[in-house]
Amino acid sequence: MEQVRKNSARAWLLAARPKTLSAALIPVVTSSALAFASGSFRLLAALGCMLFAALMQIAANFINDLFDFLKGTDGEERLGPERACAQGWISPSSMKRGIALMLVLATIVGLATFYASLITSPSAFVADNLSLVTVYFLLVGLACLVFAFLYTTLLSYCGLGDVLVYVFFGFVPVTGTYFLLTGRLIPEVWWLSAAVGLITDTLLVLNNYRDRDTDRACGKRTLIAVLGGCFGSGFYLLQGVFGVLCFSALAFYGRLYAPLAMLYLLPHFLTWREMVRINRGRELNKILGKTSRNMLFFACLAVLSLVFCIL
DSSP states (O other): OOOOOTTOHHHHHHHHOGGGHHHHHHHHHHHHHHHHHTTOOOHHHHHHHHHHHHHHHHHHHHHHHHHHHHHTOSSTTOOSSOOHHHHTSSOHHHHHHHHHHHHHHHHHHHHHHHHHHHHTOOOHHHHHTHHHHHHHHHHHHHHHHHHHHHHHHTGGGGTOHHHHHHIIIIIHHHHHHHHHHHSSOOHHHHHHHHHHHHHHHHHHHHHHHHTHHHHHHTTOOOHHHHHOHHHHHHHHHHHHHHHHHHHHGGGGGTOTTGGGGGGGHHHHHHHHHHHHHHOSSGGGHHHHHHHHHHHHHHHHHHHHHHHHTTO
């Protein structure tokens, strides 16, 4: 066990799990690239969306850390990386204050980004339907806050984790970012949302694949805990394949370099093969890093292919 002083800056950094931030930032970055390729990119709005996504991800990590500790699911048999509350690095009361701080900051950043984006939006649709758009985004923001709590405390225990990743790491951030930057939605946004949701979910699938035995023991009914390891390994592989196919569909809308994303399949396949070989145990943790790297590689390919389309 790593020696960390209680409630220290390092303890909070470890609790924030910076390696997971790629899952929150990739939807915003790829959506911003699509907006740029559409000729409607606004840097400050994009940065605001990125900051909001990062703060919400950190808040969700804190919530996950605290409630898994309170439920007793972070015991000695835990296979994943060490958690702050379980290791005594951060007290539960301090973690609650940290959660509140992250949510308050995320709310402030989200409202400021939303206000600045819509007030300065060049879109006639936004100008004519400002009240409707405002209500929609406020409801989406509220849903993000509720999701951060319900995922850890309830929904991840009943097999809905993957669906929620598709929604809150795919469709919500991709469509939301694109609309705030451009004031409109185009068909490509939906294909990009599906692609990003599928690629991002590989991280959750790997976590559930690693934890399938301990999840069964503590009553956590993820898809893989219920359907088994063979299903989990196939699910991981197909998520990447279908994610790339969804992104490649952008070629039908004039994004002719979109199939460049198929290069992602090589590291994805190699990582999948290693995951199947390891099968069980803490050694699968190194596959987490490789899966995160693959996600970043996909994001780079997506951004490059979209930018190339306008050069």
